[in-house]
Structures are given as C-alpha cells and as structure tokens.
Amino acid sequence: xxxxxxxxxxxxxxxxxxxxxxxxxxxxxxxxxxxxxxxxxxxxxxxxxxxxxxxxxxxxxxxxxxxxxxxxxxxxxxxxxxxxxxxxxxxxxxxxxxxxxxxxxxxxxxxxxxxxxxxxxxxxxxxxxxxxxxxxxxxxxxxxxxxxxxxxxxxxxxxxxxxxxxxxxxxxxxxxxxxxxxxxxxxxxxxxxxxxxxxxxxxxxxxxxxxxxxxxxxxxxxxxxxxxxxxxxxxxxxxxxxxxxxxxxxxxxxxxxxxxxxxxxxxxxxxxxxxxxxxxxxxxxxxxxxxxxxxxxxxxxxxxxxxxxxxxxxxxxxxxxxxxxxxxxxxxxxxxxxxxxxxxxx
Amino acid sequence: xxxxxxxxxxxxxxxxxxxxxxxxxxxxxxxxxxxxxxxxxxxxxxxxxxxxxxxxxxxxxxxxxxxxxxxxxxxxxxxxxxxxxxxxxxxxxxxxxxxxxxxxxxxxxxxxxxxxxxxxxxxxxxxxxxxxxxxxxxxxxxxxxxxxxxxxxxxxxxxxxxxxxxxxxxxxxxxxxxxxxxxxxxxxxxxxxxxxxxxxxxxxxxxxxxxxxxxxxxxxxxxxxxxxxxxxxxxxxxxxxxxxxxxxxxxxxxxxxxxxxxxxxxxxxxxxxxxxxxxxxxxxxxxxxxxxxxxxxxxxxxxxxxxxxxxxxxxxxxxxxxxxxxxxxxxxxxxxxxxxxxxxxxxxxxxxxxxxxxxxxxxxxxxxxxxxxxxxxxxx
Ligand code: SF4
Numbered sequence: 019x020x021x022x023x024x025x026x027x028x029x030x031x032x033x034x035x036x037x038x039x040x041x042x043x044x045x046x047x048x049x050x051x052x053x054x055x056x057x058x059x060x061x062x063x064x065x066x067x068x069x070x071x072x073x074x075x076x077x078x079x080x081x082x083x084x085x086x087x088x089x090x091x092x093x094x095x096x097x098x099x100x101x102x103x104x105x106x107x108x109x110x111x112x113x114x115x116x117x118x119x120x121x122x123x124x125x126x127x128x129x130x131x132x133x134x135x136x137x138x139x140x141x142x143x144x145x146x147x148x149x150x151x152x153x154x155x156x157x158x159x160x161x162x163x164x165x166x167x168x169x170x171x172x173x174x175x176x177x178x179x180x181x182x183x184x185x186x187x188x189x190x191x192x193x194x195x196x197x198x199x200x201x202x203x204x205x206x207x208x209x210x211x212x213x214x215x216x217x218x219x220x221x222x223x224x225x226x227x228x229x230x231x232x233x234x235x236x237x238x239x240x241x242x243x244x245x246x247x248x249x250x251x252x253x254x255x256x257x258x259x260x261x262x263x264x265x266x267x268x269x270x271x272x273x274x275x276x277x278x279x280x281x282x283x284x285x286x287x288x289x290x291x292x293x294x295x296x297x298x299x300x301x302x303x304x305x306x307x308x309x310x311x312x313x314x315x316x317x318x319x320x321x322x323x324x325x326x327x328x329x330x331x332x333x334x335x336x337x338x339x340x341x342x343x344x345x346x347x348x349x350x351x352x353x354x355x356x357x358x359x360x361x362x363x364x
Numbered sequence: 365x366x367x368x369x370x371x372x373x374x375x376x377x378x379x380x381x382x383x384x385x386x387x388x389x390x391x392x393x394x395x396x397x398x399x400x401x402x403x404x405x406x407x408x409x410x411x412x413x414x415x416x417x418x419x420x421x422x423x424x425x426x427x428x429x430x431x432x433x434x435x436x437x438x439x440x441x442x443x444x445x446x447x448x449x450x451x452x453x454x455x456x457x458x459x460x461x462x463x464x465x466x467x468x469x470x471x472x473x474x475x476x477x478x479x480x481x482x483x484x485x486x487x488x489x490x491x492x493x494x495x496x497x498x499x500x501x502x503x504x505x506x507x508x509x510x511x512x513x514x515x516x517x518x519x520x521x522x523x524x525x526x527x528x529x530x531x532x533x534x535x536x537x538x539x540x541x542x543x544x545x546x547x548x549x550x551x552x553x554x555x556x557x558x559x560x561x562x563x564x565x566x567x568x569x570x571x572x573x574x575x576x577x578x579x580x581x582x583x584x585x586x587x588x589x590x591x592x593x594x595x596x597x598x599x600x601x602x603x604x605x606x607x608x609x610x611x612x613x614x615x616x617x618x619x620x621x622x623x624x625x626x627x628x629x630x631x632x633x634x635x636x637x638x639x640x641x642x643x644x645x646x647x648x649x650x651x652x653x654x655x656x657x658x659x660x661x662x663x664x665x666x667x668x669x670x671x672x673x674x675x676x677x678x679x680x681x682x683x684x685x686x687x688x689x690x691x692x693x694x695x696x697x698x699x700x701x702x703x704x705x706x707x708x709x710x711x712x713x714x715x716x717x718x719x720x721x722x723x724x725x726x727x728x729x730x731x732x733x734x735x736x737x738x739x740x741x742x743x744x
Contacts, residue, residue, distance in 0.1 A: 289457075291409075339735050346595050347374050347381070348411020350732040 026050045031130040038124070038158025048156060051130065052120075055137035056144065060117075060152035068152035070117055073176050080107040081172040089136070089166055092206045093222030094298075097136035100169040101143035101151075102226045102298055103249065108175035109228040110245045110301065112183045112235050115175035118144060121155040123168040136167070147226035149173070181235065185263035187243040192332040193310035194268060195303045197230060197317055198223070198325040200253055201281045204295030209284065220280050225299030230322045234303065237316035241309025247301050254293040254352045256302055257340045264304075267335025270342040270352065274329045294355045304332060373596065380599040381415040387606055394420045395558050396605050397695055399542055400565035401428030401723025402593045408732035410595040420602065423695030424718075424725030426541060427565060429506045429534075430457050431717040431724040432648040436679040437534055438463035441503055444532065444674060445469065445477035451495060452479045452532075453488040454503040461720050464681040485517040492521070492529040501670045505534040509567040511659065512632040515639045518661075518668050532670040533660050536646055538568050539576045540657035545694050546584050550652065557694045561605040563598070564590040566620040571636075573628030577616045585614045592620040639665055647680065649717035650689035687716035692725050699726040700737055706730065 026046055036043040053061050060068040084100045094102075101118065108115035120140065124133070144151050202223040209220055227247065234242060248256040253275075257268050277285075277292045285292045299322065305313050310328060317323030330342075340352040388394060398404060404424040407413060413422065426432050438461050445452040452469075459470040459481065473479040478498075482488050485502065492500035504514045514531060521529045546557060564577055569590045577588045587608035591601030601619040608615065618624055639662060646658025661669040670676065683689065687709070688702035699705050699718065709715040711727050718726035 337735070341735055344409070344411045345374060346410040346412070346415075347377050348414040349735075350408060350411040351735050353731045353734075 026130055028130045028134050032126075033124045033128040033130065033133065033158055034126050035158050035160070038156060044156060048154075051134055052137050052154060052156070055134070055141040056120075056151040056154075057141065058150045058152065060150060066153075068117070070152065075176040075178050077174055078108055078111045078113045078177055079172065079174045080104060081170065082107060084169045084171070085165065086207065087165055088207070088210050089132070091210050091222055092219050093203075094224040095136050095139055096167060096169055097138075097140035098143040099222075099224050099298060100171045101140050101147065101149075102224050103247075104171040104173040105143075105147045105149060105226040105228055106247045106298075106301070108173050109226070109231040110183070110247055111175070111177050112181045112231060112242065112245065113175035113177040114232070115147065115149045115173050115226075115228050117174050118149055118151045119153045119155075119172045120151050121157075121170040123157050123159060123164050123170075125164040125166050126158055126161050128166055133167070143226065147228055149228075178235070180240065182240075183242060183244045185244050185260050188260065188264035188266055188304045188332050189243070189306070190266060190332055190334050191307050192243055192304045193307055193328050194257070194270065194330045194332070195305055195310060195314055195317065195326060195328055196248075196253065196275070197227070197301045197303075197323045198299075199276045199278045199281065200248070200297060200300065201277060201285060201292035201295035203298040204252070204290075205281045205284045207296070208288065220278070220284060223297055223299035225322055227299065227301055227322060230317065230320045231301070233316045233320050233323075234313050238305060238309045238313040241306040242313065243304045243306065245301050245303045248297050250296050251355055252292070252294040252296060253302065254291070254340065255354050257352065258338075258354050260302075260304065261335075261338040261340055264332070265338065266332045267338055268330055268340045269333050270330035270340065272342050272345040274327050276325045276327050293352055307331075376596060377415065377599055380596070380603060384420065384599070384603050384606055385417050387603070387610065388417055388420060389610065390417070390419060392419065393558075394560055394606055394609055395423055395695060396420070396561045396563055396602065397423040397425045397545070397559045398563040398591075398598075399425040399427040399538065400563075400568070401431065401721065402565070402567065403563055403591065403598060404428070404725060404728050405723045406593050406595055406598055408728040411732070412595060412598060413733065413736070415599070416602065420606070422602075423559060424692075424728060425545065425695075426648060426650055426693045426717070427507070427538070428721050428723040429510070429536065430461055430721040432536065432541075432650060433458075433461060433505060433534060434647045434649045435463045435681040435683070436647065438469065439467065439679045439681060440676050441532060442467055442469060442472045442477070443679075444501060444670065444676060445472055445479050447499075447674070450478065450499045450501055450674075451491060452477070452501050452503060453482045453491060454479060455483075455505070456481045457721055458503060458505065462714055464679075485513045489517060489520055489524070489526070489529065492526050493524070496528060498528060499674075500529050501674075502529070502531045503534070504531045507536060507538050507565070507568050508571045508636075511535045511636050511640065512571060512629075515635045518639055518665060519635075521668060530668050530670040530673050531661065532676075533640070535640065535659040536648070537657050537659070538565060538572075539579070540654055541648060541651065542580060544648075544651055544654045544657070546580075546586075548651070548654075550690055550694075557696060559586065559695055560609050561587040561589070561614075563601050563605070564588045564616070566590055566592045566597070566624060569618075569620070569624040569628065571629050571632050574616050574618050574624060574626050575628075581614045581616050587614045588616045590616070590618045590620050590624055592622070638662075649683065649720070650687075650693045652690070683717075684715045689716040689718050689726075692718050699729040702726070706734075
C-alpha cells in the first residue's frame with residue numbers, strides 16, 4: 019500500500035483508485051483541485067447539488083461527453099473544449115447559458131499536474147463565458163479503462179421571450195451565414211494526433227460563442243431562423259441535417275466559404291475536405307434575407323465573427339441536397355461524410 | 365475556399381472549357397477514361413463534368429488501389445490480424461473496405477485484433493522497433509507510386525536487422541489493368557468498350573515514366589495524355605485528347621511535364637525490381653484475375669514476406685452477382701445503371717469495388733454527382 023498523502027502533490031503526484039473511493043483522498047482532490055479551479059459560491063457550499071434562481075423565459079438544457087485524443091492540442095485542451103462545446107449548444111438556441119455541471123472519469127495514474135491544467139482552463143473558460151460550474155462528479159477507473167480522462171458536461175440556460183430558433187422555421191431564400199474560417203479545430207487535433215508537422219501551426223478555434231450569439235440576436239431577433247455549431251462532421255453534416263429537418267435544399271458558393279490557407283493545405287495533404295472537418299468555435303445561422311445584412315455586420319464587429327461570411331441560400335429541393343458551385347466553375351454535392359474521416363493513401 | 369493557386373484559376377478554366385467546346389465536333393462522342401482515382405476525385409470535387417460539352421464523357425476507371433483490392437485479400441488480412449502475436453499496420457482508408465460477409469478491418473479491430481492505422485511506412489518500422497516481442501505486418505497496397513516506399517522500408521528493416529517485421533504485399537501495376545479493360549474475355553459478356561482515349565496517371569508516371577503507355581497508343585490505337593491532378597491539369601489534358609481524336613492521332617502526350625519524363629525515376633525502378641517480382645496473376649475487385657498485374661517479394665526477401673512467413677492461404681470471394689462494377693469500370697455502364705446503386709450499395713454499405721473508397725466511380729457519383737441525375741430526369 020502506498021502511504022496516504024496528506025496534501026495533493028500536484029507537481030509529481032497522480033490520480034490513483036483511492037481518489038475515486040469516496041474517502042478523504044477524493045475530498046482532497048475535489049477541494050484541492052477542482053474547487054480551486056472553478057471557485058464559486060455554489061461549489062463553496064459543498065452540497066451534492068446546487069440550487070439556483072431561474073429567470074424569466076424558457077429554459078434550455080444540454081449534455082455532452084468529451085473523449086478527445088490528444089487531451090492537449092494547440093489552442094486548448096479537453097477541459098476548455100468541454101466548457102465551450104456545452105456553452106455553445108445552449109447558445110445555439112439563442113439562449114444565455116447560466117450553469118454547468120462537470121463529471122470526470124479519470125484513469126488511475128493520470129498526473130495531477132495535467133488534471134490541474136485541465137481544471138484551470140475549464141475554470142478560465144467558464145469565467146470568460148460568464149457561466150458557473152456549480153456541480154460535478156469524479157470517478158477513477160483502473161488503468162486501461164479510460165483513455166486518460168473523459169469529461170461529461172451538462173448546462174442550462176434561458177432563452178429570451180419571443181425567440182424560437184428551430185430548423186422548421188427555415189424558408190426558401192434564407193441566407194446561410196457562417197461566423198468564420200472552417201476546419202481549424204479538426205486540423206489542429208489531427209496535426210497532433212498524427213505527429214504531422216505542418217509549416218504553420220494550426221490552432222483550434224475552440225471558443226464560447228454565447229456573446230457573439232447575443233449580439234446576433236440583438237441585431238436580427240426573430241429574423242434568425244436557427245443556429246447550429248458545425249462540430250463533428252463539419253459544415254457539411256450540419257447543413258445536410260438542417261436540409262433534412264427543414265425539408266429544403268441549400269446552394270453554397272465555394273468561393274465565399276472562408277478557410278485558412280494552412281487548413282486548406284493540410285486537408286489537401288491528408289485528402290480531407292475542410293467542409294467535413296470539425297469546428298469548435300464557429301456557428302452557422304440561417305437568417306431571413308431581409309435581416310441577413312444586419313446580422314452579418316453584427317457578427318463581423320465581434321472578435322469571434324471577424325471572418326463571418328454569407329455563403330449561400332436555402333432553396334426548394336425535394337431531395338434536400340446541399341449543392342455547391344465550386345470555385346472552379348463547376349457544381350457538386352456537399353454530402354455527409356461516410357463513416358469516420360480517414361486520410362486517403364494516394 | 366480562397367486559394368491563390370495557379371492550378372485552380374477559374375478564369376483560365378472557363379477559357380479552357382470554351383476552347384474544348386469550340387474544338388469538339390458536336391456530331392461525335394468523345395469518351396475518355398481517367399484511369400486513376402485521383403483524377404476521378406478531382407473531376408467530382410471541382411464539378412468538371414459541368415464544364416464539358418455533353419458529348420465529352422469521362423469514364424471513371426479502376427485506378428484506386430483501395431477499391432480494386434478483392435474481398436479475399438481483406439479476409440486474409442483479417443485472419444492475420446486475429447493472431448495474437450501480430451500487430452497489423454494499415455493505411456486508414458483500408459479500414460472500412462468490406463471483406464466477405466460484411467467483415468472489415470475496422471470491425472476486426474473492434475473485436476480486439478491489434479490493428480494500427482499508420483500514415484507512412486516509417487510508422488510501421490517504428491512500431492516494430494517499439495514492440496520487439498510482437499510480429500509487425502505492414503499491409504502494403506498501391507500502384508507504382510507507393511511501391512518504392514515499401515521497397516525502401518524493406519531495405520530499412522534489413523539495415524536495422526529487424527526480425528519481427530514483414531509486409532503483406534498487395535502492390536499492383538497500372539498498364540496490365542489498362543490492357544485488361546480493353547481486351548479481357550469479359551468484354552464478350554458486357555459489351556464493347558467504347559473508349560476514345562485515356563487520361564494517364566501522373567504520380568504513377570513520375571516513377572515509371574511515359575514509355576509504358578506507348579504500347580497502348582500503338583497497339584490499341586488509343587491516345588494517352590499523362591495528366592496532373594489539379595483541375596486545370598485535367599482540363600488541359602482533356603483538350604489535348606480532343607485534339608488527338610480530331611486529328612486522328614494516337615500518341616502518348618505528357619501534360620504533366622513539370623514532373624514526368626519518358627523514362628521515369630530510374631533509381632526507384634531499380635529498387636523496386638531488386639525486391640519485387642511479378643505475380644502470374646492478381647485478382648482485382650471488379651476486373652477479376654488480371655495476368656502479371658501484381659507484385660510479390662522475391663525469394664531472397666521471403667523473410668519479409670508475410671504470406672510466406674505466416675503461411676497465408678489465398679482466399680477467394682465472389683463479388684455480389686448483381687454488382688455491375690466490371691461494366692462500370694470499362695465505361696459500358698454508368699453507376700445509376702446498377703440496380704444496387706443507392707439502394708443496398710452506398711458508401712456506408714459498399715457492395716462492389718466502385719463504391720468502396722471515395723475515389724471509386726460509384727462513390728464519386730454518389731458523393732458529388734447525384735444531383736445531376738435528378739436534373740437530367742427533370743429535363744427529360
Ligand atoms: S453501385 Fe455498388 S454494386 Fe453497383 S456497380 Fe457500383 S459498386 Fe458495384
């Protein structure tokens with residue numbers, strides 16, 4: 019048996035099974051590491067749950083699991099990603115995200131130092147987004163049973179009165195707006211996973227979009243039909259999903275779709291299509307044509323929407339195809355990805 | 365996507381499209397086969413078909429090494445990977461290729477086989493060094509372009525005296541397959557192959573040069589233009605083919621002169637012929653057995669040959685009888701002519717070779733071109 023450690027040795031120590039046993043070691047981990055990082059009045063009360071006030075409007079709730087590899091990537095880590103992703107799911111309803119829960123499944127042997135970095139960046143991400151992590155859970159599993167660390171987060175938020183964003187609101191003629199360059203997150207992750215050295219380091223776009231959304235709602239109100247964050251499956255999957263749900267088709271113009279040259283080059287190299295690559299700090303908005311201009315201006319005034327663009331429109335199409343005029347002058351379909359995105363060999 | 369790329373310039377492309385339109389004779393068809401999957405991909409990805417006149421038709425050939433790998437070879441690899449001492453290293457796009465009865469390497473991995481996705485041959489060598497107590501097998505596939513790296517890897521394994529490393533060799537050759545398309549016995553069943561010229565693969569030719577295609581030009585009277593993979597390369601190659609057809613010429617022309625010469629890369633060719641030799645025949649998914657179209661390791665390198673080392677038996681699995689791949693690969697039919705297209709056969713559940721990788725003719729049509737069928741139906 020290892021001697022019981024009185025104080026967490028963050029620099030050299032690691033998580034072992036005792037930290038998930040419900041005993042003192044676990045209490046130390048939670049208060050010494052997580053509370054420290056997330057620090058807020060709700061957690062400080064030390065209950066198994068947190069009570070909070072509910073404002074006016076409809077509540078929204080979401081939950082998500084994070085199982086990324088590698089855990090650390092250029093522009094973030096699994097912790098900041100977990101906060102951003104969940105905050106964004108709430109924000110896509112046009113809602114103001116308020117409270118988060120976080121549940122950790124940690125593999126024994128996981129270094130405290132890494133856990134602290136992750137928890138700190140979660141705390142930081144939450145503060146920046148103006149939300150509070152008010153409840154959580156910690157489990158430790160044996161070596162080999164988790165890929166280092168899994169995080170699940172849930173969040174609640176409130177949609178302002180009069181706003182009801184949903185795919186069935188989309189109409190023929192609506193504009194398709196995106197908030198910035200595509201594929202940054204997916205390529206940043208892949209560049210680490212595959213140890214591919216790209217000339218320019220590509221940084222994940224992981225960010226909380228609630229503030230950008232608030233500005234858009236201010237500018238566009240109910241003219242915004244719906245919003246989505248194009249995460250896994252990229253813009254292609256998101257637009258195909260919306261096309262199915264809204265029973266419309268989309269026409270995109272490839273030249274208008276912003277992609278960083280470094281991302282485009284990396285995709286070329288790996289045989290991937292940037293439209294299929296994941297984003298963690300971008301949104302797609304389907305907006306009434308008369309409102310689109312104002313929303314686009316509002317987006318471009320926000321740091322997270324600087325590269326926002328109007329990339330196409332909703333059209334009547336019984337087959338719900340997403341079509342694109344290629345920058346080369348031809349036309350093609352933008353389909354869902356089949357299976358996992360795997361690089362081609364030649 | 366904002367490329368400042370000189371090979372994707374829209375204005376030049378539109379100009380080329382206009383020239384092609386002006387120079388084609390509306391009274392006759394121009395049917396060109398691009399052999400290589402990379403070309404198929406470029407055509408679909410940039411919507412080149414939209415830019416060509418209706419009487420210029422591109423036929424998507426069998427040139428994707430993943431598509432043409434027969435189910436039996438996948439089954440063989442799965443059997444190998446299921447042995448506990450073995451780590452099988454494969455390229456990612458092989459993982460989903462169906463073996464018999466829906467088996468795949470991805471499913472075998474999920475069931476516990478130690479299959480690792482690698483991005484280069486060097487990764488496989490590294491895994492062999494890191495796991496001296498295991499047997500590392502590299503699943504080698506590809507045309508003439510990917511054979512030299514496999515040869516280099518075997519040399520490296522030799523130099524490092526790795527005793528736990530071998531290669532499951534599935535390298536195939538382009539010219540025998542092109543010949544098979546034009547003159548295999550199957551043609552009696554599926555009908556005449558109407559091809560007026562070939563777009564030849566650029567990457568392959570950087571290794572083997574343009575000379576091996578001279579035989580086609582002479583023997584079959586078909587023009588061949590070796591073309592790069594950028595959309596402008598393709599458009600230019602098509603124009604060169606149109607001109608040859610108009611002038612009744614059948615020569616090998618080189619559009620990709622920025623990298624391809626007549627003789628190719630002599631060192632790479634030497635390296636390959638030192639280590640590999642021809643198989644009497646090799647089965648291609650969709651084409652069947654093609655004489656002298658595959659490579660295996662020479663006797664002197666038998667210790668690096670997984671088939672010898674692990675006594676692997678050749679497994680043969682028949683393709684789905686309803687699958688029209690053979691006719692599609694030869695341009696006799698189009699993907700939509702196959703009853704299985706888009707119903708039981710989709711990129712998620714591929715039945716035949718043309719649907720297996722994104723570069724196959726059916727998959728490319730499904731992924732990028734499907735909307736044209738509806739437009740055409742509406743127009744007619
Ligand atoms: S649709 Fe499928 S089954 Fe039919 S020819 Fe194409 S690959 Fe073969």
